[in-house]
Amino acid sequence: MSPENIIQILTTELDGVAPKASWGETALFYNPGNLLPNGVYFCTIKEKDGDHDKSSNLKRDSIFRLSIGVGKDNYEKHFGTKPKRPAKGCIVNTGHDFTKLDELMPHPIYAWMSWVQILSPSKASFDLILPLIKDAHAIASLNFNKKVTKNKGQAV
Structure with a gap:
């Protein structure tokens, strides 16, 4: 699969998805009607290493890297207790090889926030994780x- 395939599938199958690309990453926001400046992101696709994140060797x-904000329950169901937040410029300590392809694993930096990753998923792997993406989309919707x-209450 390619990043473009994934974006096309998610924008077609899920409602209110607004992709926003910048700096080698496309964030997928839930933002029906563009009611918020960006919306709430639930998934990202990163195509190049950043200055502070080379852990997946995207060069x-x-x-x-397809990253998904799966929520605490889904994270703990798949990987157990979330790791502690890493120090600035460091990665979480989970014992995973964050450069391994086509395997769902904790996100190297944001696992502490219940994010997971899969590098260059195959179609079969993508189909297996699509329910996690749909759950992340539902969390973003809430x-x-x-x-x-809250914004409507402030405007009154």
């Missing part, structure tokens, strides 16, 4: 509705 040809309700 390899055609390698990208958080979006809370923000919109």
